[in-house]
Amino acid sequence: MRVGIVGVGWFGFQPEVVDYSFREMMFKAAQRAYEDAGGLDPRSEVDAFVSCQEDFWEGISIADEFAPDPVGGAMKSVYTVTGDGLQCVGQAYMMIRSGLFDVVVVESHGKPSDVETLNEVIFTATDPISLRPLGLENVHALAALEARAYMSKFGVAEDHLEAVVEKAHKAGVKNQRAVYASPGKSRSATPVVAEPLREADVAKFVDAAVVVVLASERVAKRYNDTPVWVDGVWWSTEFSSLEFHDWAFPLHAREAADGAYTQAKIADPYKEVDFAEVDNRYSFKELQHIEALRLAPRGTAKDLLADGAFCPGGRLPVNLSGGALAEGVPFEVHGLARLSYAVGVMRGEVKAEVDKAETAVVHSWRGIPTTTSVAAVLRI
Amino acid sequence: MSGGKPINPRGTKYEKVEFPVFEFPVVGKARYSYTTGEALGRFLAGLKEGKILGTYCAGCGRVFVPPRIYCSYCFKEVDGWLEAKDEGVVVTAVMSYISATRARLERPVAVGVIKLDVPGRQFDDHFFPGIMHYICGATEDDVKSMRIFGARVKAKWKRPEQRTGSITDIECFEVVRP
Known part of the structure; x- marks a missing residue:
């Protein structure tokens, strides 16, 4: 069973998206992805959603909870992977290959312009005992x-x-x-x-959101004539x-x-x-x-x-x-x-x-x- | 622990050990400035003017306070804005005896969720335009006995010149005595 990309949507890619919140960026990227997938209805046609994000980037703990509703996933199966968006594609791939899911939506958003202390936030990812005491002033x-x-x-x-x-x-x-x-x-x-x-x-850094719709080979052509596998x-x-x-x-x-x-x-x-x-x-x-x-x-x-x-x-x-x-x-x-x-x-x-x-x-x-x-x- | 003695399976008493102490010059100064966006931006601007604004979806009839630009149930853009009244009924409430830093408060505070009135619209207790805020004018017993549930409350606003466009432009929701 192959896994196909049947819809892609993005929003932002501006140094600072000042008019829209991260939720609104997610919504707009999702609208575009679903339209690209032949007008797919996320409320009835998507089996699960996966969001790739990281709490320290969001400035919100348990930011997972903020993932579902902007992409049409409220009260549906949604989970978050703390990793790069492509890792979420890996999750969707496994879910679809398992045969339990036919359509899985992958979402990721980032709003670096909201983070005032980017250097410090990145630095908190270093080992707190062996490296952080060095207090590098320039993570680069x-x-x-x-x-x-x-x-x-x-x-x-x-x-x-x-x-x-x-x-x-x-x-x-x-x-x-x-x-x-x-x-x-x-x-x-x-x-x-x-x-x-x-x-x-x-x-x-740049503010952006991307949503990707993946589907099993069985249903992919319903949403797109030319899936990318x-x-x-x-x-x-x-x-x-x-x-x-x-x-x-x-x-x-x-x-x-x-x-x-x-x-x-x-x-x-x-x-x-x-x-x-x-x-x-x-x-x-x-x-x-x-x-x-x-x-x-x-x-x-x-x-x-x-x-x-x-x-x-x-x-x-x-x-x-x-x-x-x-x-x-x-x-x-x-x-x-x-x-x-x-x-x-x-x-x-x-x-x-x-x-x-x-x-x-x-x-x-x-x-x-x-x-x-x-x-x-x-x-x- | 001295040599020769068997290791105490329950561990070593706390006061006997000198723990190494690390002091970190960088413990994570994580600071953010959250973009309000279209929906919450307009909501906050409304508060500054003494108004509670929301959005509505014509598809399912839901009203979103705090507002969203999308209906998360129908997955479409909302159909417009409306003004909720600054009064409503208490859906749930508790007395809190400690502060956010867990220090005991001199006087406990009541915190509750208020279902706001929107003229011409009815809402059930599952999904409604609402605000979580402090409740004032209720006794400790009103809240603990849950008599406060269903009570009418009205926003007590800060004076216009004190408002900053924040949820705290409302000091609390005050119990309306019949």
Whole structure:
């Protein structure tokens, strides 16, 4: 039994959505997703809902309770997963594959503009005894440590980061919701955040909500003539203690990708994947994730990028959307942002420079200080 | 614990142990500024003017106070706004003897849920336009005996110049003596 994406809706993708609350953003994203799914009625046609969010982002404890009613899930089966939206796709996949559910709605929303003390909130995710007493004033330092380790091990230079940034802004300007895309942006002119990362290497935050409707193969065509199939979705967490994780390479992304590829029966991703949407919330992460997803041998993403392989129109375009560097990071919505863009490309709704768009891999990392990744293989 | 002695299965007495104490420079200064949005934004602006505003769904007849822009039962946008009266009846109430920080209050307070009147509309006890607020003018016994249930109450507003566009622009709901 295959699992298909039959509806996608989004709202926001603005640095600050001032007119609508998070509930109202969820409602509007859901309206759009249900319309996309042929006017599906969530009150009678959806078997269950899954929401991906995190209480500290919300500023509300047990924020799960706020998930059902804005998406049509009041007094129905709804649960929350504290994780990236793509992890919720994994939940929906399992529920539908179990045969107990035919239609499952996945929701994620993020309103970073509501968080006044973002650095401190992110820092509360670090180990309270071994790391937090250090009181890092700049959480990006944790990413910079990984950047240094990766760059020194694989000979990556700042010029290579410059190439990632340039590609993201150039591609992103064609993506209608990539509000931060700014072609011609000079990385070297932006201030240093934490060596070697400059401001242009670090994705900004953005307010957004995305809702995705998934359905079993049995009923999918009722809602959409061209479902995009989720043929694999897997996730992995490396270590809760940063001290123990691999600083130079995101093993969690490798594990997640391998799991998804196995499910989708993909033996050689570089040959079988047509395009990819990966996490680039830091410029160097795009190179790391390309390698972790086996779209390039370790340490070679920088060279293949320089050859144009991952550029729009290239051999295997990566982040035709511009990724998080161009769109921003909407907290746990990020994975669904990557997924919804890929779905648009595969359906032909988004005009993107890609030769073939039949198989895609999408990936999200939960950001510092996590070592969690999710990957999904999509086919049309 | 000294060497040689068997380990006490019930543990070591509290006062005998010097516990390590960690002091964290960052214990999580999590601060937020919640976007009110369209529905609650207008609701708060209404309170500042001494009005309790809500939204209604023509499909099922439900009235939402505090308001939403959507009907969560019909899953559609609400059909419009209305003004609820600033009075209604107590649906449930309790006496609270401790503060939010668990300190004993000098004088206990009554907290309740009020079903608000909306002219021309009737509501059951399951879903109604309502507000949770302090109840004033009731005795401890009125509340403890539950005689307060069903009593009519009316909002006691702060003076206009003191209002900030907050639920606390209403001081309490005062029992209306017949």
